[in-house]
Each structure stands twice: as structure tokens, then as C-alpha cells.
Amino acid sequence: MITRRSFQERQLVSAARRLLFPQFSLAPVPPSSEFPAALQFYSPLSCSPSATETLSSIGSRVRSNYQYTLMRFWSSGNALEDPFCGGLIDVPLAQTGEGIAECELLKWYVKEGDQVEEFQPLCEVQSDKATIEITSRYKGKVIQILHAPSDIVKVGETLLKMTVKGFQLEQDVHDGLESINSPSSVTSKSRNCGILSTPAVRNLAREYAIDIANVHGTGKDGRVLKEDVLKYALEKGILERPPLDVAGMQHHNLEGLNNQQSETAKPEYQLNDETIPLRGYKRAMVKSMSMAATVPHFYYVDEMNCDALVKFKTAFQQSNSDPNVKHTFLPLLIKSLSMALSKYPMMNSCFNEKSMEVILKGSHNIGIAMATPNGLVVPTIKNVQSLSILEITKELMRLQKSALDNKLTPDDISGGTITLSNIGAIGGKSGSPLLNLPEVSIIAIGRIQKATQISEDGNAYAVSIMTVNIGADHRVLDGATVATFCNQWKQYIEKPELLMLHMK
Amino acid sequence: MATLFETRKLGLPLMNLIRLEGLPILKQLHLEEELFRTSKDNWCIINDGTDDPTIVMGISGKPAELLDIQPVLHDEIPVIRRFTGGGTVIVDPGTIFATFICNKEAVPGLQPYPRPIMSWSSLIYEQVFQGIGNFRLCENDYAFGDRKFGGNAQSITKRRWIHHTSFLWDYDARNMSYLRLPKRAPEYRMARDHMEFICRLKDYLPRSTFINKTVEALGTHFSLESVVYEADKDPSAIKFMPTTRQLTREELEEALSATDLENCSAQFASL
Numbered sequence A: 001m002i003t004r005r006s007f008q009e010r011q012l013v014s015a016a017r018r019l020l021f022p023q024f025s026l027a028p029v030p031p032s033s034e035f036p037a038a039l040q041f042y043s044p045l046s047c048s049p050s051a052t053e054t055l056s057s058i059g060s061r062v063r064s065n066y067q068y069t070l071m072r073f074w075s076s077g078n079a080l081e082d083p084f085c086g087g088l089i090d091v092p093l094a095q096t097g098e099g100i101a102e103c104e105l106l107k108w109y110v111k112e113g114d115q116v117e118e119f120q121p122l123c124e125v126q127s128d129k130a131t132i133e134i135t136s137r138y139k140g141k142v143i144q145i146l147h148a149p150s151d152i153v154k155v156g157e158t159l160l161k162m163t164v165k166g167f168q169l170e171q172d173v174h175d176g177l178e179s180i181n182s183p184s185s186v187t188s189k190s191r192n193c194g195i196l197s198t199p200a201v202r203n204l205a206r207e208y209a210i211d212i213a214n215v216h217g218t219g220k221d222g223r224v225l226k227e228d229v230l231k232y233a234l235e236k237g238i239l240e241r242p243p244l245d246v247a248g249m250q251h252h253n254l255e256g257l258n259n260q261q262s263e264t265a266k267p268e269y270q271l272n273d274e275t276i277p278l279r280g281y282k283r284a285m286v287k288s289m290s291m292a293a294t295v296p297h298f299y300y301v302d303e304m305n306c307d308a309l310v311k312f313k314t315a316f317q318q319s320n321s322d323p324n325v326k327h328t329f330l331p332l333l334i335k336s337l338s339m340a341l342s343k344y345p346m347m348n349s350c351f352n353e354k355s356m357e358v359i360l361k362g363s364h365n366i367g368i369a370m371a372t373p374n375g376l377v378v379p380t381i382k383n384v385q386s387l388s389i390l391e392i393t394k395e396l397m398r399l400q401k402s403a404l405d406n407k408l409t410p411d412d413i414s415g416g417t418i419t420l421s422n423i424g425a426i427g428g429k430s431g432s433p434l435l436n437l438p439e440v441s442i443i444a445i446g447r448i449q450k451a452t453q454i455s456e457d458g459n460a461y462a463v464s465i466m467t468v469n470i471g472a473d474h475r476v477l478d479g480a481t482v483a484t485f486c487n488q489w490k491q492y493i494e495k496p497e498l499l500m501l502h503m504k
Numbered sequence B: 001m002a003t004l005f006e007t008r009k010l011g012l013p014l015m016n017l018i019r020l021e022g023l024p025i026l027k028q029l030h031l032e033e034e035l036f037r038t039s040k041d042n043w044c045i046i047n048d049g050t051d052d053p054t055i056v057m058g059i060s061g062k063p064a065e066l067l068d069i070q071p072v073l074h075d076e077i078p079v080i081r082r083f084t085g086g087g088t089v090i091v092d093p094g095t096i097f098a099t100f101i102c103n104k105e106a107v108p109g110l111q112p113y114p115r116p117i118m119s120w121s122s123l124i125y126e127q128v129f130q131g132i133g134n135f136r137l138c139e140n141d142y143a144f145g146d147r148k149f150g151g152n153a154q155s156i157t158k159r160r161w162i163h164h165t166s167f168l169w170d171y172d173a174r175n176m177s178y179l180r181l182p183k184r185a186p187e188y189r190m191a192r193d194h195m196e197f198i199c200r201l202k203d204y205l206p207r208s209t210f211i212n213k214t215v216e217a218l219g220t221h222f223s224l225e226s227v228v229y230e231a232d233k234d235p236s237a238i239k240f241m242p243t244t245r246q247l248t249r250e251e252l253e254e255a256l257s258a259t260d261l262e263n264c265s266a267q268f269a270s271l
Helices: A002-018 A066-076 A168-179 A183-189 A199-207 A226-235 A254-269 A280-292 A307-318 A330-343 A389-404 A479-494 A497-502 B002-010 B025-038 B069-074 B114-128 B173-178 B207-219 B249-260
Strands: A089-092 A102-108 A121-127 A130-135 A140-145 A152-154 A158-164 A297-305 A349-352 A357-360 A366-368 A370-372 A375-377 A418-421 A441-445 A449-454 A460-473 B014-021 B043-048 B054-057 B079-081 B089-091 B095-103 B135-138 B141-144 B147-156 B160-168 B223-226
Touching: A121 A158, A130 B114, A199 A226, A280 A375, A297 A479, A307 A330, A307 A460, A307 A479, A330 A366, A330 A389, A330 A418, A330 A479, A330 A497, A370 A389, A460 A479, A479 A497, B014 B207, B025 B043, B025 B054, B025 B079, B025 B095, B025 B160, B043 B207, B069 B173, B069 B249, B089 B095, B089 B173, B095 B207, B114 B135, B114 B147, B114 B160, B114 B207, B207 B223
Parallel strands: A130 B147, A366 A418, A418 A441, B014 B043, B014 B223, B054 B079
Antiparallel strands: A089 A158, A102 A121, A102 A152, A121 A130, A140 A158, A297 A460, A349 A357, A370 A375, A441 A460, A449 A460, B043 B095, B054 B089, B095 B160, B135 B141, B141 B147, B147 B160
């Protein structure tokens, strides 16, 4: 009798500890002297020295020393909150390697209701470069699958729930379900069998002392969503609606009103945090802007009268016979910018800090900042000095379409010598852009807006005004250079006929 | 000395070595997958170049995201989805492939996880490139300095793992235009354009030298036994069904249609 009980206890402890570790089928590592030799540990973490390097916030909590990990998880228990909920065991996606914080679920090898053997493959996941087969640590029955193929599953997140034979605790929980009355019992030991929901939604249900089994799920395959729990809470009066009687609220003092509103509003507007990994262009922007922030910038702001520009654009549109071409202001601004750069080549240069050299670029490769669904990208129009306005228009359209379709080639987004950021296309008067290194200047142009100016004879008249903000590398450019350059550009914009005079 | 060497080799795990030249990449991947899933031996497959340019995506690759489908369809470039993870490559006769398929206990002390396997594989190539360039493993790529010349992908199961590499012996920059910029890029790429990010292996050592040194380095970890691969098998005798497959034209056209129908929400830089 004693032997059997102690064996069960050791099994429970062993199983609890094994919950902390991945379900890979691994060669057992030599047990530490701190733990009984009978306990078989399977740790993925006691591996090569490279395993000590961690890259993610989750990975940083996991160390190569499995004993450290055991104690950490054992004391915090966060990753395995109430693992024996409802008699079920949470099977998490375990650490698959340092720096890997999440995996894409590719396919399941089992389905709900299947009996599985120890080490039987449960599913396949993909982490970065590898597909990895996840095997079961236990022999048992799959009760609930919590993710579908293509889902991104974070390390530590529960993959599925299963019942494992031989657990005394499981038996006790099932026996106790009928007599559960206390809210904590309901929330911690509610029957989740067959109810699809994420851990975050189940936590939310527990918070409101709601048995998630009673919530009607409107998600895929009957999955219970956050909205379903909130709706249920409202229906049952667990959650109060925001007060509609404003007059009634006037009798409360301000503090009381705020408290009431905050207490009432808090559950309705409580949102879960969302982690968005930065990839592609967005990730590149982190790097480029961080580097740009180390450069001493100064800004020169001026307003330009765009009346002539408006007339030119209108004239181009009216004489346009090509339905595939759409004339806008930007090509005119780009061409006039190039003309001004010819006179002030310092604005079209790159600075090499190491060699303390400024390289005056022969080509005017003007980058046009574009906001796309994938992030900020700056494709360049090459050799603007050799292009006509029509050619610039067509090239701009090609780059815009490519950016939209995420088809920009490496050549499209490289080789820029100066950048134009038309923030006005979205809105706003002007902006203070950061340099697109190693360029030494960047220009933000605001929206063309109607403004009132006073003539010399005191009469008010409307003009189209565009604000430009030139950001410059103060290590290379001084205010006088930028100001005189801007004056020249302004002259070309306000008097486009000068473009013809100087055009080659 | 010779006796000591032979004695030491006797203690090494056995690995079958298949050396191929110009085998179509689809056949190579089918062979790899079959050996990976059905064999109990360790294998090394080296394919010195493949035939026509072919796009190879990872297991969860989506053509709409990764490819410029229109020119791919127009130029009839084959698109394959392989059984391992990782990104998208376009391979051709200038690509050299090296694949290791091992039982999990084949390398003593090696834990069957992506990073340890990746690190172990870099040890092999450190021997190959000793004194040549500044070889290193940059995240998941093989690079000289910070310029990539080899990309890796893996698959890990209960008992075995596969780690295969495509080496950029040489490449045609025009072929890169079939591929879109991936959403995910390694940190060490540092927003460099593609041509500044990669380099050609041929600029560092002769082709045959690379392959021979790879075999030689592998021979210090395994006892190699050459195996001849018979490409032409009786189709009726083939019982293994690989998951690696070539996408059909219909699938690519469907992906293209789905892309065209997406709502455009890009803010253009136009007034």
C-alpha cells in the first residue's frame, strides 16, 4: 500500500515537472543529484553552448540549465496556470530552440477524441527554418484542440488538452464537479471539454466567474470568442452597461462619476494586449530610423506658392491622351527639384563619416517615400536629371503600383541620393522627417492648401500654398546652403517657365 | 598512423553518401523526403547543380506573398513547395545542394532542435572554408562576413532530422526578379538590397574543391559509404508518397486572381 501510494505521488510530481518541458521525444539527460534518480527528465535546454543565447522575451526566461528553468516555472507557475483544470492537462508548445518565440501550426496528426500513445506525433509546427514534429509526452486521450493549421502559436501557449490515465487528481476533480458552488471553483474547475477557446478567452471567463461551457461560441467551429463572453456577461448582468441616464449622473461629484464610469467602463473597454512582430519594411525602418536619429539634423521651413503648379497640372491633364497616365503635381516637383540640385549639388550628396568625405552624387536618384500596407518604403526614380516630366510621371506610377503590389525590386529601393516625403498626400501642413542615410537631405512636403495673402495694395487674395520642410545633416550642410537651395527650388515651382529656360 | 585513422573511423557512425550532378530539384527533394521518412540510415546528398531554373518555397510558402506570379506564369517557371521549413529560393545550374539526414543519436550530444543542428552544420563548413573568406553562420545563413552564400532549411521528427542547404555557387540576378521581397528578413541584412546582401561562392574557391572538401569534412564525423542513386524507378514500384510537389498552373493562377481582388489601401505619394 505504502509503496503504491508513494509511486503515485512520484508519478504526479514527475508528471507535473514534465509538464514544464517540451513534448519532444528526447534522450533523457542525466538526472541531477538534486532530484530523485527515478524521475526521468526530458529537457531540450541542456544542449549546446549556443542554447544559452536568447533572442526573444520568452526565450530570455528559459536558460540552458534545466534545473534553473524547473525552479523558475515551479515558483511562478505562470506558464502552467492551473494545469489540472477540469481534470485535463494543458499540453503547451514547448521551447523549440533559443530565440524562437512562436511557431506556425502546420497540421495535426490527431483529432479530438483520439487515444494517443506516449511519444506519438501530435502535430507539426514550423519555426523559422524548421518544421518540427511535436510528440506526446503522455499516453492519454485528446479532449480539446485549441489551434487550427496556419495559426501562430506562442511558445508556452497551450496546444491541446488531454486526459492522462493514472492521475489521482483527475479523478478527484471529476468527482467534485457535481458539488461545485463557489465562483472560484466554477472558474477553475469548469468543464471545458469540447469547448473551443483560447487561453485568453478562458481567463476572461474566469474573471467574470463564467462557466465557459455555458457561453455560445460564434467563432469558427463554434469557438468561444472574447465577444461571446462579454455578451454573455452583459446578458447575465455580470457586466453592467454604461449608464444611459446622464441627468442621473449629475448628482454625483466628479470623482464619484469618474469612479463609476471607470468601474462601469473598464470591463467593456478592457482590451488584451497584442504583440506585433516587426518584419520586412517595418523592421528595416527600426534600423534606419535609429541610425538616422544619431545624426544632427536641422530643419528649414518655407512656403511655396503653387498657383502656377496647379495651372501646369491642369494643362497636362487636359492635353493628356493616354488613359494610362495620370498627371499629378509630384513629377513637376521632382523635376524642379532636380534642376535645383544641379545648382546645389551638395544637397544631393552622401556623407562618409569614417573617411570624412562628402560624395557629390552625379545622378539625381530621387527617393519617394511611400506608405504601403507592408510599411514605409522609399523607391527611387533614377537619373531624374535625364528624364522628362512625362517619363518621371510614368516611372512614378510604375513604382507606386509595384509598392502597392509588394513587387518592388532591390534595384527599385536602392541607390537614392535625396528623398522626398509627400506627407501632404495623407494630410498635414508639414513634417520633420528623418534623413534616409547616407543621404544628407530629405524634404517633406505638406498638402497644398488655399490660403489668404495680402497684396501690396492691401487686397486679400487666395493662393495655393504648400509648406516644405527640409531636413538636413548639419555635419555637412549649413543653413545658408539649404536656404539658397530652397529659394532656387521655390523659384522653379512658382515660375515653372524657368524650367524651360534651364532645361537641357 | 594509418591504422589509428582507420581505427578512429571505425568508431564513427555510418553515413551513406550520394553524389549527384544536375538532378532536377523536384527529384532531389523527393529522394530526400523518402530517405528522411522511411530510411533508418544516415545520409548525405550532394547535388552539383540542378537543371532549369525552379522556384522552391518552404512548406508554408504562399505564392501570392512570395512570388511575382505573372512573370512566373508567363515564363513557365516551375514552383515547388518542399517539405521543410524556411524561405523561398530560385535554383538553377549555379546552385549546389548539400543535405544531411541523420538519426537523432547520430551526432553524440547533439540535441535535435533547429539551433543546435544549425550550429553543428556550421562546424562542418568551418572545416571546408578554413582559411577561405570569413565564413560564419549568420542567424540561419552561411555567410562570408555579412554576405550570404548559403541558405538552410530543416525538418525534425521524433527520431530523425534533415538539414539541407542551397549554396549560391553562381546566380543570375535576373532570376531574382521572380521573387518578392520577403516580409521576414534576417537582422544582419540591415536593410541592404539583395545584391549587396548575397555573394557568389565561386569567387572563393573552385567548384570541385568545395564539394570535395565538404565530403572530406563530413568524413571526419562519419564513416562515409558511397551509394549510387538510380533515378529511373518503375513508377508502379514506388510506394512512398512525398508531400513535396510542384504547384499546378491552376493553383498559381488562382493565387494571382486572389491577389488582384484584394482591396488597395496603399497611400500613394501623389497629389
